[in-house]
Amino acid sequence: MxxxxxxxxxxxxxxxxxxxxxxxxxxxxxxxxxxxxxxxxxxxxxxxxxxxxxxxxxxxxxxxxxxxxxxxxxxxxxxxxxxxxxxxxxxxxxxxxxxxxxxxxxxxxxxxxxxxxxxxxxxxxxxxxxxxxxxxxxxxxxxxxxxxxxxxxxxxxxxxxxxxxxxxxxxxxxxxxxxxxxxxxxxxxxxxxxxxxxxxxxxxxAPQFLSQFKKSMQHLQESANLLEDYTALLFSKIVTQSFKGYDLHITQLKATPNTKAVLYQLLKNFDFTAWDDIYELLDSQPGKYVASKNYRLIKDRDVLILTKNTERENSVYKFESAQHELQLPDLKLKKESVPDFKRPNSSEAYFDLNLLEFPLLIRKWEEGDTFYPFGMKGKKKLSKLFKDLKYSTIQKEAVWLLCSQEDIIWVIGERTDDRYKINSTTSNLVKFTAEYD
The missing domain is CATH 3.40.50.620 (HUPs)
Structure with missing residues (x-):
């Protein structure tokens, strides 16, 4: 031997x-x-x-x-x-x-x-x-x-x-x-x-069982290699990288023969075990998901979103009046006094400093949250805003809110609150800038 x-x-x-x-x-x-x-x-x-x-x-x-x-x-x-x-x-x-x-x-x-x-x-x-x-x-x-x-x-x-x-x-x-x-x-x-x-x-x-078994294993391994190559070809047609994860496009999945087998091959390395529940996601309502130890698969209209199964950030951060910037887990927020107003992009917001009550609070959104969107007189639920924006579950979870006491003054990256807008009498102008990691 x-x-x-x-x-x-x-x-x-x-x-x-x-x-x-x-x-x-x-x-x-x-x-x-x-x-x-x-x-x-x-x-x-x-x-x-x-x-x-x-x-x-x-x-x-x-x-x-x-x-x-x-x-x-x-x-x-x-x-x-x-x-x-x-x-x-x-x-x-x-x-x-x-x-x-x-x-x-x-x-x-x-x-x-x-x-x-x-x-x-x-x-x-x-x-x-x-x-x-x-x-x-x-x-x-x-x-x-x-x-x-x-x-x-x-x-x-x-x-x-x-x-x-x-x-x-x-x-x-x-x-x-x-x-x-x-x-x-x-x-x-x-x-x-x-x-x-x-x-x-x-x-x-069968006295030759062990030796014949070895041959069968070789054939199975060759078949598995062929299946891996086929899956790699399908990946580029079905999967695209998206916000904090991957999108599996349902239309393309359903158009592929042996849909369930293909879905299994695409997801088998992500710890999932509830395969019947995963297959049902193809025809489920948006928002439903299946979780493994480390990942989630979420139905969002015409895609299944694969993302890491991270814990929700429940911390509330304080932005003191003397601070110029604050580092959050995935966001840096900067504050500066400016002499005049310029049309902001989605990562910028201007406020009348005299209307703000420090420390400002930065937190994640919660069910029932409302604010008064800029340009509107009435209030609106954030859940309705996200629906209008066609936000996925992952995008909603990523949203941060800038608050003055109980009031949401900025849905960061989207809309400011109409009650805190600047006007012709504003003399103390402050600008916030959001930088995402």
Whole structure:
């Protein structure tokens, strides 16, 4: 196996040969064999071990074993102990998901501190098969059925072409010792249940199942690549960049065959899970939206707006009379005294300083807000103004208001209040200028 492993590294990971890597070693047979193979391949590596504190003294014994392995191989050793169950409870995720997040976050920190280029894991061919079956049981799309990446931006999996039997034979032939994880004997987790029951049954029914599975994965990956290329072509026809996000044009979407599949392909990398709700947005009323952890998709007339799911700014800022400028999260507001009036653009506003009561307040708009638009005698709801301006939800959220006490004197970037306009008797003129980041 060592010859095949070296050839595999030279053929598929030649660009990593001069890179320093971090091996994730649990103490089990797969990762221990991986460490021995890297040592035999004269690779510059260090070893990292996560103690997830899930099996008491057994977990601590694993850590001692891996530390001794690193010493025997004469490589640097990193260890981190986690309270995995507490983290899982706090984050409201499964123990397995908690362990995954904890280990990869820590691996990244170790790599950064030690100037290592990649994390190397010991996933092998049957791990790939187990992942395929898990994703298949969850109704995954094609990207979930293409298996693990042999090399990602951060993680490298050089054992994927090798079977568990090959790894076990190598360990036996070289008298390699390892630790058995007692939790692997339990069917509590889906992966273990598949490993103990489903996969042996498949291999009994079709002895060549694993090798044929590898061929199927290759075909699926080629199909996935073709789909990605097709999606890239559609992107320029359907999507345009807009105010703080991207617009997906509904007319073009509906005119494209397999609309739902196209929409899924365009949005699959933005954490969305409520796909039926997303598909319904195409025919929903404006203003409806679907949110993921980090993004929102908002229906706005003939487009779906994709934007980051940021928290609404609820702060109220004060502009004191002695101030000349104020920096807000996405806006700088400047104030200056001027001798005369000039026709302003949308980012400028003039007021009679004698009518203003400092400190002025700057805040976001709220439902029920009203003002008296310049040139009109009556008041108007801001919601009606935004409707007239055909503002999207994103544009409305971006609006700032300049207020004198309770009165809105300027919907910044749009209209000033008629009650605070200058006239022929104005002797103390002040100009505000808005600069957006």
């Amino acid at each position: 060592i010859t095949a492993f070296k050839e595999h590294l030279e053929t598929h990971f030649f660009q990593l040969k001069n890179k320093r890597v971090l091996l994730a070693v649990s103490g089990g047979i797969d990762s221990v064999v991986l460490a021995h193979l890297f040592s035999k391949s004269d690779w510059d590596f260090e070893i990292a071990h996560c103690n997830f504190s899930l099996r008491g003294k057994e977990s601590d014994a694993d850590a001692v074993f891996v530390e001794q392995l690193a010493a025997n191989l004469n490589v640097r050793f990193h260890i981190q102990k986690f309270d995995t169950e507490a983290f899982a409870k706090a984050e409201k995720v499964s123990t397995q998901m908690a362990a995954r997040e904890l280990r990869y976050t820590w691996f990244e920190e170790v790599c950064k501190e030690s100037q290592l280029n990649y994390v190397v894991t010991a996933h092998h061919a049957k791990d790939d098969l187990e992942t395929f079956l898990i994703n298949l049981s969850r109704g995954s799309g094609i990207e979930g059925l293409t298996g693990m990446d042999a090399q990602g931006d951060f993680v490298v999996r050089p054992l994927l072409p090798f079977s568990r039997e090959e790894i076990a034979k190598y360990a036996q032939d070289h008298n390699i010792k390892w630790r058995e994880d007692s939790s692997n004997n339990s069917d509590k987790y889906l992966r273990n249940h598949l490993r103990h029951h489903a996969i042996p049954a498949l291999e009994e029914a």
